[in-house]
Amino acid sequence: MFKWNPWADLEAMRAYMDRLWSASGTDELGGCLWSPAADVLETPSAYVLRVELPGVPLENVVLEAVGRELRISGRRPSERDFPGTVFQAVERPQGPFARAFALPADADAEAVTAALKDGLLTVTIPRKAPAEPGPLRG
Numbered sequence: 001m002f003k004w005n006p007w008a009d010l011e012a013m014r015a016y017m018d019r020l021w022s023a024s025g026t027d028e029l030g031g032c033l034w035s036p037a038a039d040v041l042e043t044p045s046a047y048v049l050r051v052e053l054p055g056v057p058l059e060n061v062v063l064e065a066v067g068r069e070l071r072i073s074g075r076r077p078s079e080r081d082f083p084g085t086v087f088q089a090v091e092r093p094q095g096p097f098a099r100a101f102a103l104p105a106d107a108d109a110e111a112v113t114a115a116l117k118d119g120l121l122t123v124t125i126p127r128k129a130p131a132e133p134g135p136l137r138g
Contacts, residue, residue, distance in 0.1 A: 034093035036072075040101065047107055047125040051099065054119030055079075055092070061121065065109035070125065073098040106130075 041048040051072060053061065061074040078094045103109055106127045114123045 033095040034076075034097050035099050036097055038099060038101075045127055047104065047127070049101060049121075049123040049125075051121040051123070052119065053116065053121050056097075056116075056119075058116045061114075061116065063112070063114050063123065065103065065112060068103045068105075068109075070101045070103055070109070070112070070123070071098065072100075072121070072123070 037052045039050040041050070049070070049072075053074070053076075056074055056076045060077070061072065064071050073096070075096050076094045103125065108126045108128045111126045112123060114121060116122075
């Protein structure tokens with residue numbers, strides 16, 4: 001016998017609703033249908049974001065620093081445009097995506113670099129050099 005899990009029914013309902021929203025081509029949060037998974041790393045010299053974007057060409061990715069926030073957005077192209085083909089299941093998200101990350105006070109938003117390789121976007125945000133103490137005035 002299997003033990004009944006009431007959460008399984010709720011998860012199935014959530015997955016069903018996600019598919020309905022995805023099929024409608026929009027959502028209520030500014031048109032973004034999905035958020036890519038990301039890792040945030042900290043090194044002594046920089047902060048590094050690694051964002052999974054398989055199937056997203058670099059020209060479809062927008063990276064911008066706004067105030068103390070780093071925003072990554074873009075669009076994964078639809079792969080449903082194959083005449084004569086009927087998709088039996090579509091589980092990989094397509095369409096617009098967005099993520100936002102708060103930048104720490106010592107992040108140098110002016111020196112951000114990014115590279116997209118093998119579906120992994122790596123964003124490096126260098127740390128600002130600590131301010132040198134100035135002479136004391138009395």
